[in-house]
Amino acid sequence: xxxxxxxxRLHTEFVNIDNQVQEIVSASGCKEGIVxxxxxxxxxxxxINENADPDVVADIETVLNxxxxxxxxxxxxxxxxxAHVKASxxxxxxxxxxxxxxxxxxxxxxxxxxxxxGPRTRKVWIKIIPS
Amino acid sequence: xxxxxxxxRLHTEFVNIDNQVQEIVSASGCKEGIVxxxxxxxxxxxxINENADPDVVADIETVLNxxxxxxxxxxxxxxxxxAHVKASxxxxxxxxxxxxxxxxxxxxxxxxxxxxxGPRTRKVWIKIIPS
Amino acid sequence: xxxxxxxxRLHTEFVNIDNQVQEIVSASGCKEGIVxxxxxxxxxxxxINENADPDVVADIETVLNxxxxxxxxxxxxxxxxxAHVKASxxxxxxxxxxxxxxxxxxxxxxxxxxxxxGPRTRKVWIKIIPS
Numbered sequence: 001x002x003x004x005x006x007x008x009r010l011h012t013e014f015v016n017i018d019n020q021v022q023e024i025v026s027a028s029g030c031k032e033g034i035v036x037x038x039x040x041x042x043x044x045x046x047x048i049n050e051n052a053d054p055d056v057v058a059d060i061e062t063v064l065n066x067x068x069x070x071x072x073x074x075x076x077x078x079x080x081x082x083a084h085v086k087a088s089x090x091x092x093x094x095x096x097x098x099x100x101x102x103x104x105x106x107x108x109x110x111x112x113x114x115x116x117x118g119p120r121t122r123k124v125w126i127k128i129i130p131s
Numbered sequence: 132x133x134x135x136x137x138x139x140r141l142h143t144e145f146v147n148i149d150n151q152v153q154e155i156v157s158a159s160g161c162k163e164g165i166v167x168x169x170x171x172x173x174x175x176x177x178x179i180n181e182n183a184d185p186d187v188v189a190d191i192e193t194v195l196n197x198x199x200x201x202x203x204x205x206x207x208x209x210x211x212x213x214a215h216v217k218a219s220x221x222x223x224x225x226x227x228x229x230x231x232x233x234x235x236x237x238x239x240x241x242x243x244x245x246x247x248x249g250p251r252t253r254k255v256w257i258k259i260i261p262s
Numbered sequence: 263x264x265x266x267x268x269x270x271r272l273h274t275e276f277v278n279i280d281n282q283v284q285e286i287v288s289a290s291g292c293k294e295g296i297v298x299x300x301x302x303x304x305x306x307x308x309x310i311n312e313n314a315d316p317d318v319v320a321d322i323e324t325v326l327n328x329x330x331x332x333x334x335x336x337x338x339x340x341x342x343x344x345a346h347v348k349a350s351x352x353x354x355x356x357x358x359x360x361x362x363x364x365x366x367x368x369x370x371x372x373x374x375x376x377x378x379x380g381p382r383t384r385k386v387w388i389k390i391i392p393s
Contacts (some may be wrong), residue, residue: 001230023134031374032263034298034389036165038243040237042181048354049346050304055337055348062337063330063347068194075193076185084180084187085194092179092240093226095355097300097389099263106302109354125235127165128226129262131391132294134359148328167296169359171368173312199325206317206324215311215318223310223371224357250353255364258296260393 001027002126010064014057015113016045017124018031021096022103024126031101033130037094040125043117045090051110064116083116090114098128105109106127133159133257136236139249145178145195146244152227153234155257162232164189164261167196168225171256174214176221182241190241195247214247221245229259264290270380274327276309276319279374279386283358284365287386293363293391299356303389305345305379309350313372326351326378342356345378354378360390 002024006015017037026033039046050056064086074081094111097104105111113124133155139144148168156166170177181187195217206210225242228235236242244255264286279299287297301308312318326348336343339368356373359366367373375386 001235030356034391036226036228038226038235040235040240042179042187042237042239047273047350048304049350053338053340055339056304056343059336059338059343060347060350063334067329072194074190076184076190077186078184081187081190085191088178088180088191089220089351091222091353095226095300095357096217097263097387104263104300104302106304108304109302123237125228127262129165129260129391131259131389132359132366167357167359169357169366171366171371173310173318173368173370198329203325205317205321207315207321209315212318212321216322219309219311220351221345222353226357256359258393260296260391 003123006122008115008120008122011118012061012116013115016051016110017113018110019103021111025098028128030098030128030130033098033128035096035098036127038125039092040123043080043087044122045087045092045114047090047112047114048094048109050108052108057112080117086116134254137253139246139251142249144246144249147182147202147241148244149241152242156234157260159246161229161259161261162261164229166227166229167258169256170223174211174218175253176218176223176245177225178221178243178245179225179240181239183239188243211248217247225244265385267383270377270382273380274323275377275380278372279314279375280372283373287360290390292360292390292392295360295390296357297360298389300387301354302385305349306384307349307354307376308356309352309374309376310356310371312329312370314370319374342379350380
């Protein structure tokens with residue numbers, strides 16, 4: 001298992017992590033298989049979406065904030081229940097195909113770490129499965 | 132492929148399944164790899180979220196019930212369309228890294244079976260892929 | 263890595279892709295493992311849900327359209343921000359167990375390609391990992 005650390009700077013922030021995942025794949029020497037990207041946190045998630053226009057991830061953040069407002073009479077006493085809910089809506093994992101040693105992402109796709117209760121120091125765990 | 136059965140007791144209920152999945156991983160002897168946890172139902176899902184405060188999963192249930200009310204003029208004739216929609220929002224699968232023979236979950240994370248149309252007897256399917 | 267092409271005909275459309283995925287699994291000769299199904303687009307997704315009553319996926323489409331309306335003051339200039347958001351809510355990937363050479367789907371389950379900005383010609387990428 002490999003991992004890397006990232007530092008989020010905002011309360012809600014989608015961070016492109018393509019380069020960090022590709023570096024681990026390249027260092028592994030794996031040419032064909034899958035890479036499993038795992039977020040070991042409960043107030044953050046991961047998604048795959050467009051990297052060309054940063055407004056796309058901003059719109060995802062906006063919709064999630066509208067659907068799951070920060071204050072809405074939640075039971076959880078720590079005050080960050082909305083971050084937990086958004087983490088489950090985006091999910092904690094993403095699996096990407098490795099082809100010819102590279103992450104096989106679509107033309108417009110990137111992997112985004114989804115911070116929902118930052119700023120914080122976060123970990124991403126990586127497992128490579130050769131095929 | 133391995134599997135286990137669980138019995139949900141409520142209409143909407145998130146059930147911690149860490150122990151059942153770990154038992155199957157331990158029995159397999161796999162030390163490094165991934166375990167794929169698959170829900171073969173269409174009115175239930177799976178998510179990874181906080182296990183310390185049970186209010187967290189209660190809040191997820193509450194938000195999902197607000198976003199997808201049980202009655203809202205759905206087309207599906209069986210009356211449980213909301214359960215199907217919530218199943219797709221949470222997803223039917225979770226993949227967790229196996230490290231040193233253990234499920235590699237974050238400090239506060241657990242795997243939750245998400246019942247959206249209980250009580251029922253349910254199955255969980257497991258596939259272990261060594262790395 | 264394998265792939266296939268599909269042509270969606272509507273703006274929002276859930277297309278059953280079980281047969282295409284099973285054909286690739288059968289041709290591979292893999293009897294036990296997992297098949298990773300990957301959508302390389304940012305305005306489409308994938309989900310697993312009921313195939314018996316087509317109203318179920320129609321209800322999922324309806325709820326997603328209500329939660330994420332097509333026009334809602336989005337920042338993304340191309341006018342299809344809602345499609346991107348729905349893609350992230352459903353997710354870009356699904357992993358299914360292969361057992362005895364067959365996709366191990368639940369009795370009522372099928373794999374659905376989720377078109378959110380059609381009609382378009384789309385690709386689905388497939389990676390098989392034997393266990």
